[in-house]
Amino acid sequence: xxxxxxxxxxxxxxxxxxxxxxxxxxxxxxxxxxxxxxxxxxxxxxxxxxxxxxxxxxxxxxxxxxxxxxxxxxxxxxxxxxxxxxxxxxxxxxxxxxxxxxxxxxxxxxxxxxxxxxxxxxxxxxxxxxxxxxxxxxxxxxxxxxxxxxxxxxxxxxxxxxxxxxxxxxxxxxxxxxxxxxxxxxxxxxxxxxxxxxxxxxxxxxxxxxxxxxxxxxxxxxxxxxxxxxxxxxxxxxxxxxxxxxxxxxxxxxxxxxxxxxxxxxxxxxxxxxxxxxxxxxxxxxxxxxxxxxxxxxxxxxxxxxxxxxxxxxxxxxxxxxxxxxxxxxxxxxxxxxxxxxxxxxxxxxxxxxxxxxxxxxxxxxxxxxxxxxxxxxxxxxxxxxxxxxxxxxxxxxxxxxxxxxxxxxxxxxxxxxxxxxxxxxxxxxxxxxxxxxxxxxxxxxxxxxxxxxxxxxxxxxxxxxxxxxxxxxxxxxxxxxxxxxxxxxxxxxxxxxxxxxxxxxxxxxxxxxxxxxxxxxxxxxxxxxxxxxxxxxxxxxxxxxxxxxxxxxxxxxxxxxxxxxxxxxxxxxxxxxxxxxxxxxxxxxxxxxxx
Numbered sequence: 079x080x081x082x083x084x085x086x087x088x089x090x091x092x093x094x095x096x097x098x099x100x101x102x103x104x105x106x107x108x109x110x111x112x113x114x115x116x117x118x119x120x121x122x123x124x125x126x127x128x129x130x131x132x133x134x135x136x137x138x139x140x141x142x143x144x145x146x147x148x149x150x151x152x153x154x155x156x157x158x159x160x161x162x163x164x165x166x167x168x169x170x171x172x173x174x175x176x177x178x179x180x181x182x183x184x185x186x187x188x189x190x191x192x193x194x195x196x197x198x199x200x201x202x203x204x205x206x207x208x209x210x211x212x213x214x215x216x217x218x219x220x221x222x223x224x225x226x227x228x229x230x231x232x233x234x235x236x237x238x239x240x241x242x243x244x245x246x247x248x249x250x251x252x253x254x255x256x257x258x259x260x261x262x263x264x265x266x267x268x269x270x271x272x273x274x275x276x277x278x279x280x281x282x283x284x285x286x287x288x289x290x291x292x293x294x295x296x297x298x299x300x301x302x303x304x305x306x307x308x309x310x311x312x313x314x315x316x317x318x319x320x321x322x323x324x325x326x327x328x329x330x331x332x333x334x335x336x337x338x339x340x341x342x343x344x345x346x347x348x349x350x351x352x353x354x355x356x357x358x359x360x361x362x363x364x365x366x367x368x369x370x371x372x373x374x375x376x377x378x379x380x381x382x383x384x385x386x387x388x389x390x391x392x393x394x395x396x397x398x399x400x401x402x403x404x405x406x407x408x409x410x411x412x413x414x415x416x417x418x419x420x421x422x423x424x425x426x427x428x429x430x431x432x433x434x435x436x437x438x439x440x441x442x443x444x445x446x447x448x449x450x451x452x453x454x455x456x457x458x459x460x461x462x463x464x465x466x467x468x469x470x471x472x473x474x475x476x477x478x479x480x481x482x483x484x485x486x487x488x489x490x491x492x493x494x495x496x497x498x499x500x501x502x503x504x505x506x507x508x509x510x511x512x513x514x515x516x517x518x519x520x521x522x523x524x525x526x527x528x529x530x531x532x533x534x535x536x537x538x539x540x541x542x543x544x545x546x547x548x549x550x551x552x553x554x555x556x557x558x559x560x561x562x563x564x565x566x567x568x569x570x571x572x573x574x575x576x577x578x579x580x581x582x583x584x585x586x587x588x589x590x591x592x593x594x595x596x597x598x599x600x601x602x603x604x605x606x607x608x609x610x611x612x613x614x615x616x617x618x619x620x621x622x623x624x625x626x627x628x629x630x631x632x633x634x635x636x637x638x639x640x641x642x643x644x645x646x647x648x649x650x651x652x653x654x655x656x657x658x659x660x661x662x663x664x665x666x667x668x669x670x671x672x673x674x
Contacts, residue, residue: 121672123357126339128508129537134295135286137208137216148314149297154257158661184239189319191302198235203264205233207271215586217576220569224249251565263296300331312338331668361645363440383644383659385444387451390556391636396581399594407548420481422634426467427474428526435640438514446638454562458627465631491527500529505554506540564623573604580635599633
C-alpha cells in the first residue's frame with residue numbers, strides 16, 4: 079500500500095508522489111498520442127498513474143493515487159535539495175523561544191481557484207473544523223497529536239493574514255507539520271461540515287467524491303481539474319489565480335496543462351514511453367537496461383536518486399477484534415500463529431531477499447531493514463542494535479519448532495493442534511514487480527512447509543480490504559514519501575493511527591468493533607513516538623527513534639523486503655529539472671519550462 083502517504087506533511091511529498099509515481103499506459107478509449115499532438119498548441123506534460131483517485135476530498139483520502147499535489151499548496155514548503163523550509167502560501171512565520179507558539183503570516187492577495195480571497199479564516203476553518211474535528215476521520219489528525227493525552231494544537235485568527243498555532247508542550251516537528259498541510263476553502267466547505275445528515279455524520283463526509291464535477295473542486299495550487307473520465311484520465315489546467323510569479327512578474331506555472339493518464343498494469347508502461355506518448359516514466363527494474371540503451375535516441379534522461387524513501391514489506395494481520403456481527407476479522411487459528419513473534423521471525427528468515435533483489439529487481443535495489451529512511455539521521459545502524467534477518471531457512475525451521483509447530487511426513491508445517499499452516503497474501507495488481515515478489519515469497523515459504531495462496535486485487539479494492547473490511551491474513555505492500563523526519567510515520571506506529579494497519583483499531587465513521595487488543599510492544603512504540611516528538615534535543619531524539627527501531631526489528635509487525643533505486647526517465651524537452659530522491663523530477667513544477 080503506497081501511502082504514506084497517508085503520512086506526508088510537506089507539500090513536496092505529495093507533489094512528488096503524484097509525479098514520480100507516474101507511469102505510462104496505452105488507453106484504448108483515448109490514445110495518449112492524441113494529447114501529445116496538442117503539445118504543439120500548449121505546453122503540457124503527459125504522464126500517468128497506476129490507479130484512479132478514490133476521492134477529490136483531501137481530508138478523507140487514504141489512497142496513494144491522489145490529485146492534491148496539483149490542486150493545493152501548503153503554507154510552508156520544504157526544499158528537497160537543501161531540506162530547508164521555504165515560504166509558500168505563508169510569506170513569513172515566527173516561532174516562540176519555547177517552540178510552543180507559531181504565528182504564520184499569509185502572502186498578500188492570495189486567491190482560491192474560483193477567484194475568492196484566501197484569508198486566515200480558511201486556515202482556522204481547515205484546522206478547527208476539519209483536521210482537528212473528532213467527527214471527521216482524517217489521518218492528518220494523527221500527525222498532529224501531542225503527548226500522552228494526544229492533545230491537538232489550538233488555532234486562532236489574529237487578523238486577516240495572521241494565524242496563531244499554539245501547543246501546551248514541546249512538539250519537535252511542530253512547524254513542519256502545521257506548515258505543510260493543505261488549506262481548504264471555508265466558503266465552499268463550511269456549510270457541509272456543519273450540516274449533520276440523517277445518519278448523524280457531517281455531510282462533509284460525502285463532499286467531493288469522484289462523482290463531483292471536477293470543475294467544482296476549489297484549490298489554491300498551481301492547477302485546477304478540467305475533466306475526469308473514470309479509469310481513463312484526469313486533465314488539469316493552469317490555475318489562473320495561482321499566486322506565484324517569476325522575477326519579471328510573469329504568472330507561473332509556465333506549463334499550461336497536465337494530462338494524467340490512468341493505467342492498471344505496469345506492463346504497458348514501457349511500450350507507451352518508448353513510443354513517445356508519455357513525458358516521464360518511473361523506471362522499473364525490468365525496464366531499466368532497455369531504456370538505458372535508448373536514452374540518446376529517445377531524447378530522455380534517466381535520473382538515479384539512489385535508494386528511495388519508500389518501503390516494501392509483508393505484514394500479518396495481528397487484530398483479535400470482531401466486527402459488528404461478532405465475527406473475528408481473522409480466523410482465530412491463524413491469528414494464534416500471526417501473533418507469535420517467533421512465527422513472524424521465522425517467516426523473515428525464510429525469505430531469500432538477495433534472490434528477490436537479483437530476480438525481481440534486476441539488482442537495482444537495496445535490502446531494507448527499517449521503516450526509517452536509510453539516509454535519515456534517525457536511521458538505526460546495525461552496530462547500534464538493528465536486527466537483520468538474512469536468508470537462513472534452517473534457523474527459520476528451528477524457530478518454528480521451538481514455538482510449538484511441527485512437521486508431518488510430507489514435510490508440511492502444522493501447528494500444535496495439527497492444523498496445516500496455510501494463509502493468503504494480499505497485494506495489488508498494478509505493479510508487475512509485486513506479483514513477482516509474491517510468487518517468490520510463496521516459493522520460499524513452501525520450502526519451510528507453509529502453503530501460501532495469493533490474492534491480487536486492484537489498488538482501491540486492495541485498500542478497501544485493508545482499511546474497511548479488515549478481513550485479510552497477510553499483505554504485501556509499501557508506504558511512500560517517508561523522508562527524513564520519522565514522525566511522519568506516526569499514523570502507522572501510534573496505536574490509534576489510521577494506518578496502524580497490522581492491528582487497526584476503531585476509526586471514526588466505521589462500524590463498531592469489539593475485542594480489539596493492543597500488545598505491550600505496540601504500547602512501547604506508541605510511547606516512544608510521543609517522546610520523540612516532545613524532545614527538542616536532536617541527540618536525544620535519535621536515541622528515542624533508535625529504541626523504537628530496536629523494538630520493531632525484534633517484533634516484526636513489518637517484515638522488510640527490498641527497496642528499488644529511485645529511477646525516473648524524463649524527456650529532454652523539460653528545462654529546470656533539479657532531481658533528488660526526496661523531491662523527484664517535478665518538485666519545482668511551477669518553474670519548469672517546455673522546449674520544442
